[in-house]
Amino acid sequence: MSATDDHESMREQALATVREAFTAAGADHHVMGLDPGAEQSEPLAIGEFRSFAESIWSAERRVEYLMISEVHRLPAHVQNWFADSAAAARWFTVPNWFDGNDLIGPRLVAYIDVKAEGLRRLVALHEIAHLLVDSETVRCGHGSRWIEAYRSLMRKYLPPGVQAIWDRTFAETSNEVAERVAADPLWLAHLL
């Protein structure tokens, strides 16, 4: 493969990643806008968001420590990483974890960082789905593995019907994105 082909395939990959993220975010926004007072969309206090996320985490039998932080409390340079996403999730090995008494060496920790507008049950499940399919070194983005994990969480932990509404909205958003790309092949590139 030539350097140009390599560059081209990296660009294709970047565009596919942006397209998946854009479609997922579009479906989430639409679902939360349909019924803003409903269980999945209702604004939560940070404490409520944290206990909801922790209850799902243990129901999924995860034993790793789940750390939930509000983005506005993070250092300013870290806040810039979030750009326009309402929340983000990642795995990270803390080199020397303090368990409250002692430093106990390396510990793999699951992190969710959330902005005020992301304090909703649907967003908690979106981020937990990332943690369920990602590892510290491999991130699946918003591809098929993440979609399956997210749909399964919606089915288990939100009122009946929410997942079906999300599915329909996701399909509609995918079609809209396909139409925009067909009309303007460079449209996605503007989002890079």
Ligand SMILES: [Zn+2]
């Ligand atoms: Zn996401």
